[in-house]
Amino acid sequence: MAYELVIKGGTVVDGTGTPGFAADVAVQDGRIAEVGTGLDGDRVLEAAGHVVAPGFIDIHTHYDAQVFWDPGLTPSSYHGVTTVIAGNCGFSIAPCGPDGAGILGRTLQHVEDMSLDTLVAGVPWDEFETFGQYLDAVERRGVGLNYGCYVGHTAVRLYVMGADDAYERPAADAEIAEMQRIVAEAMAAGAAGFASSASPTHNGDQGRPVPSRVADLAELTALCEPVRDAGRGVLALLPGGVFSNQEVFELQRHIGRPITWTALLTVKGFPYHEKVIAEHDAARAEGVEVWPQVSCRPLMFQMNLAEPFTLNMRSSFSSIMGQSHEERKATYADRDWRATAWAELSGKEQGVLPFNWPSLSVAESTNRPELVGRNVVELAEEWGCTPLDVILDVSLADDRTTRFNSVLANDDPDAIEWLLPRDGVLLGLADSGAHVSQLCDACFSTDLLGNWVRDRGVMPLERAVHKLTAEPAAVYGLDDRGVVAAGKAADLVVFDPATVAPGPLRRVRDFPADGERLTADAPVGVRHTLVNGVPIRVDDEAVAEPLGPDGRRPGTLLRG
Numbered sequence: 001m002a003y004e005l006v007i008k009g010g011t012v013v014d015g016t017g018t019p020g021f022a023a024d025v026a027v028q029d030g031r032i033a034e035v036g037t038g039l040d041g042d043r044v045l046e047a048a049g050h051v052v053a054p055g056f057i058d059i060h061t062h063y064d065a066q067v068f069w070d071p072g073l074t075p076s077s078y079h080g081v082t083t084v085i086a087g088n089c090g091f092s093i094a095p096c097g098p099d100g101a102g103i104l105g106r107t108l109q110h111v112e113d114m115s116l117d118t119l120v121a122g123v124p125w126d127e128f129e130t131f132g133q134y135l136d137a138v139e140r141r142g143v144g145l146n147y148g149c150y151v152g153h154t155a156v157r158l159y160v161m162g163a164d165d166a167y168e169r170p171a172a173d174a175e176i177a178e179m180q181r182i183v184a185e186a187m188a189a190g191a192a193g194f195a196s197s198a199s200p201t202h203n204g205d206q207g208r209p210v211p212s213r214v215a216d217l218a219e220l221t222a223l224c225e226p227v228r229d230a231g232r233g234v235l236a237l238l239p240g241g242v243f244s245n246q247e248v249f250e251l252q253r254h255i256g257r258p259i260t261w262t263a264l265l266t267v268k269g270f271p272y273h274e275k276v277i278a279e280h281d282a283a284r285a286e287g288v289e290v291w292p293q294v295s296c297r298p299l300m301f302q303m304n305l306a307e308p309f310t311l312n313m314r315s316s317f318s319s320i321m322g323q324s325h326e327e328r329k330a331t332y333a334d335r336d337w338r339a340t341a342w343a344e345l346s347g348k349e350q351g352v353l354p355f356n357w358p359s360l361s362v363a364e365s366t367n368r369p370e371l372v373g374r375n376v377v378e379l380a381e382e383w384g385c386t387p388l389d390v391i392l393d394v395s396l397a398d399d400r401t402t403r404f405n406s407v408l409a410n411d412d413p414d415a416i417e418w419l420l421p422r423d424g425v426l427l428g429l430a431d432s433g434a435h436v437s438q439l440c441d442a443c444f445s446t447d448l449l450g451n452w453v454r455d456r457g458v459m460p461l462e463r464a465v466h467k468l469t470a471e472p473a474a475v476y477g478l479d480d481r482g483v484v485a486a487g488k489a490a491d492l493v494v495f496d497p498a499t500v501a502p503g504p505l506r507r508v509r510d511f512p513a514d515g516e517r518l519t520a521d522a523p524v525g526v527r528h529t530l531v532n533g534v535p536i537r538v539d540d541e542a543v544a545e546p547l548g549p550d551g552r553r554p555g556t557l558l559r560g
Helices: 102-111 116-122 131-141 153-161 163-168 173-189 217-230 245-255 272-285 325-333 335-345 376-383 387-397 413-419 444-455 461-468 470-475
Strands: 002-012 021-028 031-036 040-046 051-054 056-058 081-086 146-149 193-197 234-238 259-261 290-294 299-303 360-364 403-409 492-495 506-511 515-519 526-531 534-538
Touching (some): 002 031, 002 526, 056 444, 081 526, 102 116, 153 163, 153 173, 153 193, 173 193, 217 234, 234 245, 245 259, 245 290, 272 290, 272 413, 325 335, 360 376, 360 387, 376 387, 444 461, 461 470
Parallel strands (some): 002 051, 081 146, 193 234, 259 290
Antiparallel strands (some): 002 021, 021 031, 051 492, 299 403, 360 403
């Protein structure tokens, strides 16, 4: 028989980790109908010399708002990703009070580098209040990829306690009970689980710790219990050194659902990751299911001093986060403030680690383009000033638009090579949709397959595909995805293992309210991608408006 579509002549790497094999893949009614040889289709996509794999799964995204103005979820969709999980770090955009963006938008502005103007213009805030209503609003519009979302601790705390109290104090018993009810309601509506952050890097409105950081372990445990009671879902945490590994293990024993945490990153010369893995391996041997997330990408930000995420965790910068543009410029020019900030950032203050100045270089400058690529420490030596003076003076000359490359972590290739193929860790921390003007790691899948698998040989291709597909699908209960087999959803990617690569990054302004972002829209070697049987990429080009037979976008809203 002739199927609707056949991917013909490729090598199937089916996601299970077993060796690839030559086969055609037939698609009918959004599902894989047959995997075999000599299959015929009304439409044929050629795959000779290419790998045919399940669509990749990105478990750590912040597409909660972007899904409304960019339902194709770019650039993830360009890199073979067919399923995403949003709402990470506790920063879902629902539940949300009647003030719309309000305090929630200002929180996301500071903690995830999302433009407040873009959030106000791009999100239909008047269409939802509860988490279920948010999912309904996404579903009405349709989505280009399969989309799941956690309900977030910070959003729930703001909704129940109000802005000032959520940011400032512990919750009362009655408030915890109401937050439990809200989380249970979200789970019933289809939330992928519950997410929270205790990370010291997460400061929100006016530089204050985000509301989830105000909560103690008892509150966190109480809000995870509705996930246990639902009998499904994942808990996504940032323990941030506040909650120990042992406390996270005990929480998982209590809740009985998988926990994943962000992120186990490497730091050159400091092999703490080996101790972390040893603790987790021992816990897994006892039946504890806690998955650290690891990344193949160095944690590099292109920050500017309009929203200096990499510096905002320092008190000298967090204390001025609520200032206006002009007030911030005046502060940066103030010599007394500079002296105070340098004392903190240089490590002269007792007990305060110095900022990693050697990691900072000029990435973009309008008025001083000759400085691009120059290290700020070298410039400081030439100019007879501090590195802080360098970044402040250059930024003020550019009206705070100068961008600086800053590598925060995951800078030890040997340690990354050791972590990536391991059992018990998930590929994560792409942060797709967040920090969009400062980084773009949505291309992690093509980076893994090209740089780490083909070029460095860190693991067999079949193992890498498994870690991009079937492994996260199993953790998240996506039983009909993650494997190329008859009856499964036809989420498929066809790529050239000899050339696959993430391609270049570029800066564009294509978000609402003239919002800017970095994007990776020219991957190499990603030939075809299908979502539920609908091609969204054909012959190395994204399909402009991919629609299914029903005239709707092909993605599925994943409701549990």
